[in-house]
Amino acid sequence: MSAKPLKAGILGATGTVGQRFINLLSTNPTFEIAVLGASERSAGKKYNDATNWKLADRMPENVKALTVCVCDPAHFSSCDVVFSGLDANIAGEIEKSFIEAEFPVFSNAKNFRMYDRVPLVIPLVNPEHLAVVSEQQKEFNLKKGFIVTNSNCAVTGVAVALKALQLKFGDISHVLATTMQAISGAGYPGVPSLDIMDNVVPFIGGEEPKFEAELMKLLGTVNQTCTGFDSKSNMKVSASCNRVPVVDGHLASVSIKFASANPPSVDQVVECLQNYKSESQILGCYSAPEIAIDVRMESDRPQPRLDRMNGNGMSVTVGRVRECSVFDIKFSVLAHNTIIGAAGASILNAEVAYKMGLVFPK
Ligand SMILES: NC(=O)C1=CN([C@@H]2O[C@H](COP(=O)(O)OP(=O)(O)OC[C@H]3O[C@@H](n4cnc5c(N)ncnc54)[C@H](OP(=O)(O)O)[C@@H]3O)[C@@H](O)[C@H]2O)C=CC1
Numbered sequence: 605m606s607a608k609p610l611k612a613g614i615l616g617a618t619g620t621v622g623q624r625f626i627n628l629l630s631t632n633p634t635f636e637i638a639v640l641g642a643s644e645r646s647a648g649k650k651y652n653d654a655t656n657w658k659l660a661d662r663m664p665e666n667v668k669a670l671t672v673c674v675c676d677p678a679h680f681s682s683c684d685v686v687f688s689g690l691d692a693n694i695a696g697e698i699e700k701s702f703i704e705a706e707f708p709v710f711s712n713a714k715n716f717r718m719y720d721r722v723p724l725v726i727p728l729v730n731p732e733h734l735a736v737v738s739e740q741q742k743e744f745n746l747k748k749g750f751i752v753t754n755s756n757c758a759v760t761g762v763a764v765a766l767k768a769l770q771l772k773f774g775d776i777s778h779v780l781a782t783t784m785q786a787i788s789g790a791g792y793p794g795v796p797s798l799d800i801m802d803n804v805v806p807f808i809g810g811e812e813p814k815f816e817a818e819l820m821k822l823l824g825t826v827n828q829t830c831t832g833f834d835s836k837s838n839m840k841v842s843a844s845c846n847r848v849p850v851v852d853g854h855l856a857s858v859s860i861k862f863a864s865a866n867p868p869s870v871d872q873v874v875e876c877l878q879n880y881k882s883e884s885q886i887l888g889c890y891s892a893p894e895i896a897i898d899v900r901m902e903s904d905r906p907q908p909r910l911d912r913m914n915g916n917g918m919s920v921t922v923g924r925v926r927e928c929s930v931f932d933i934k935f936s937v938l939a940h941n942t943i944i945g946a947a948g949a950s951i952l953n954a955e956v957a958y959k960m961g962l963v964f965p966k
């Protein structure tokens with residue numbers, strides 16, 4: 605690692621994910637916050653005045669006086685890397701302009717996730733997919749620029765648990781997942797209080813198809829020519845996504861069937877999840893949690909309020925592992941939607957990319 609941190613720009617710095625980026629990057633030794641971008645509504649204001657800061661930790665002193673700029677690459681020329689927490693309605697065009705201007709972009713937005721040459725990476729699941737970055741650069745004639753996306757936040761915890769099981773016990777043929785998703789997943793101000801208080805909303809627009817398609821890509825492999833990905837398209841996935849009155853932390857109730865005729869026992873599944881280590885942990889990246897999957901044996905865990913900050917929000921928590929009378933195994937899994945489900949995943953992806961030599965100082 606170089607002595608000097610890489611200069612980081614943040615697109616969508618004022619939003620829910622943007623605030624997490626600021627919070628996490630302010631103590632990260634690999635990156636130094638250099639430029640903050642948001643909409644024209646915020647541009648020209650000091651970050652402190654432009655932002656409705658919603659995190660329990662205080663706004664870091666060193667960003668308060670930074671002037672927010674519009675998301676034009678010209679303002680980010682000092683940056684070695686750009687993180688995006690942009691609203692998906694405008695992320696596509698803006699992120700494209702940054703890639704074309706030769707910035708490495710690590711994005712949370714959905715726009716490019718399913719593109720052939722774009723790695724969709726959860727750092728606790730498939731950092732090896734970053735190998736396709738060079739093919740992306742070749743195709744678009746880029747030297748330093750590229751885009752890596754992280755996944756939909758509801759699928760994150762499920763993908764981590766299933767990757768561990770797939771590595772050890774082979775393919776999973778069927779997945780049924782019912783999510784209970786936090787309000788912060790919808791950004792700020794998000795779901796009106798009169799809709800979500802004393803209530804559960806059994807619909808999140810566009811969420812279920814994203815969950816299903818992204819899980820297949822995440823659990824897939826880089827193809828033989830290293831030009832794209834072989835998705836697990838034979839895996840049958842059905843997601844039911846619900847909004848619940850929780851501030852942070854997406855919980856999912858998951859039932860799975862293995863392709864093998866000899867599926868593992870509950871004890872074997874627990875042991876496998878407990879021992880799982882991802883490449884980002886083995887590489888010793890700063891933001892990688894010590895434990896990828898914390899398996900709780902109590903009958904009533906995981907719970908969002910108690911377990912979402914596990915591993916500083918970078919670990920996922922699994923509990924209630926038991927036999928399923930329809931498929932093989934069922935369990936609950938929790939992941940912090942704005943940390944390992946969003947900003948934390950992007951940052952750890954960038955740390956892995958840095959170790960791989962894909963990101964470097966100017
Ligand atoms: N919240 C979550 O748990 C997760 C979110 N995501 C994805 O991350 C992205 C950000 O989500 P979230 O932080 O929740 O959203 P927010 O609505 O809280 O924040 C959106 C950000 O985009 C900026 N923005 C809006 N319009 C423009 C524009 N025209 N030009 C430049 N910037 C603009 C806003 O700036 P301004 O303040 O100036 O309006 C703000 O900084 C989305 O794509 C979302 O789908 C992914 C995983 C999880």
Ligand SMILES: N[C@@H](CC(=O)OP(=O)(O)O)C(=O)O
Nearest residue numbers: 712713714756757785789790
């Ligand atoms: N839709 C998710 C958060 C999100 O923004 O997901 P995506 O980036 O896949 O649109 C939620 O509401 O909890």
